[in-house]
Amino acid sequence: MVDPTSSDRPTMAEIAHAAGVSLATVSKVWNGRADVSDRTRDRVEELLRVHGYRGRRQWHTEAAGTVDVIFSEIDCAWEGEHLRGIEAAAHEAGARVVVSSLDRGETARRQLLQRLRAGRTDGAILATMTAAGPLVAALNRLNVPVVALDPLRAPAGDLLSVDAANFAGARAATAHLLELGHRRIGLVAGLDQLLCSRARLDGFLAAHDEAGVPPDLDLVEHGEFDFPSGIAAGGRLLDRSVPPTAVFAMSDYMAIGVYEAARLRGVSVPDQLSVVGFDDLPGARWAAPPLTTVRQPLREMGALAVRTALGLAGGGVLDTQLVVRESTAPI
Structure with missing residues (x-):
C-alpha cells in the first residue's frame, strides 16, 4: 500500500498495487489511453491525485521526450533492424533516442542508472535481453515505463512486451x-x-x-x-x-x-x-x-516498442510470414 506520510514519491508500481490493477493499467490511465473502464480509471486517477504521483508524461506536450533503448550487446543484424524501426517511429513521434549497450561492464550499467535517476528519460526499451532483475526494478522505482522488445525470457510481472509470432x-x-x-x-x-x-x-x-x-x-x-x-x-x-x-x-x-x-x-x-x-x-x-x-x-517490432514506451500502444505479438525462395524443393 502507498504510504501517504512518506517523503518519497510513490512509484507507478505502488499505485497499481494500491488500486488492485496491473502496472500496464496505471500506465494507460496516466497516459490518457481509452481502453480502461470508467470505474477503474476513476479509482486510479484518485490514487494518483491523493498520493501526488508525478511521473513523466512529457509526450503530451510539444516534444515526445526521450526513449532509452538498452541492449545487452549490439553485435548482429537483428539489433540493426530493430534500431531502424525504433529510429523511424521516434522521429515520427518527435522523440529522442538514446542507445546503450550493457556489454561494456558494470561501469556502463552504473552510468546508465545515474542518467536515468536524473530524470532524463520518458520510457525504456529493453531489447533482445532478459527483462527482469535489478535493472527493471530500478526503472520501476524511477517511474519509467518499461517495454521488453523481443525478450530472451518471459518478462517479469506485467511488463509490456513486443514480440513476433x-x-x-x-x-x-x-x-x-x-x-x-x-x-x-x-x-x-x-x-x-x-x-x-x-x-x-x-x-x-x-x-x-x-x-x-x-x-x-x-x-x-x-x-x-x-x-x-x-x-x-x-x-x-x-x-x-x-x-x-x-x-x-x-x-x-x-x-x-x-x-x-x-x-x-x-x-x-x-x-x-x-x-x-x-x-x-x-x-x-x-x-x-x-x-x-x-x-x-523486426523493424515493425522496434517501431511498436517505441510507441508502447511513449504510452501510445500496448505492446503485442506481430505476425510472421513464410517467404518461399529457392532453398527448398520437393523430395
Whole structure:
C-alpha cells in the first residue's frame, strides 16, 4: 500500500498495487489511453491525485521526450533492424533516442542508472535481453515505463512486451517442408532456455502433429543463433548414417551455416537438402541459393516498442510470414 506520510514519491508500481490493477493499467490511465473502464480509471486517477504521483508524461506536450533503448550487446543484424524501426517511429513521434549497450561492464550499467535517476528519460526499451532483475526494478522505482522488445525470457510481472509470432512462424516453416514430401526433417534449434526457441520448437512439433507425421527428435541439434553453430549442427545432422532430407534452422545465420556444412560435404541445396531459416534478414535473399525463411517484422517490432514506451500502444505479438525462395524443393 502507498504510504501517504512518506517523503518519497510513490512509484507507478505502488499505485497499481494500491488500486488492485496491473502496472500496464496505471500506465494507460496516466497516459490518457481509452481502453480502461470508467470505474477503474476513476479509482486510479484518485490514487494518483491523493498520493501526488508525478511521473513523466512529457509526450503530451510539444516534444515526445526521450526513449532509452538498452541492449545487452549490439553485435548482429537483428539489433540493426530493430534500431531502424525504433529510429523511424521516434522521429515520427518527435522523440529522442538514446542507445546503450550493457556489454561494456558494470561501469556502463552504473552510468546508465545515474542518467536515468536524473530524470532524463520518458520510457525504456529493453531489447533482445532478459527483462527482469535489478535493472527493471530500478526503472520501476524511477517511474519509467518499461517495454521488453523481443525478450530472451518471459518478462517479469506485467511488463509490456513486443514480440513476433514465433510459434506460428515455425509451424509454417515446418508445414512447408512436410507439404514438399519431406519426412526426415532436421531441426537446428536455439538454446532451450530462450523464449523464442521454446515457441519455435513447439511450432515445429505442432506442424508434424497436424500432418500426422511423427517428428524424429534424434534430428534436433541445439546451438547459438549464429553462423558457427549452424555449421556445427548442420554437420552433425549431415554426418548421420541416414541424414535428413530437409533442415529447419531457427535463424538465418544458422541456416547459412547449414549451407556451408552441406557445401563442405558435397551436398547440393536444394537438390539433395532443403533448408529453411527464420528472420528474413537483408542477406537472406542474396544467399546462394536465395533462402526460404520466416520473416520476422523486426523493424515493425522496434517501431511498436517505441510507441508502447511513449504510452501510445500496448505492446503485442506481430505476425510472421513464410517467404518461399529457392532453398527448398520437393523430395
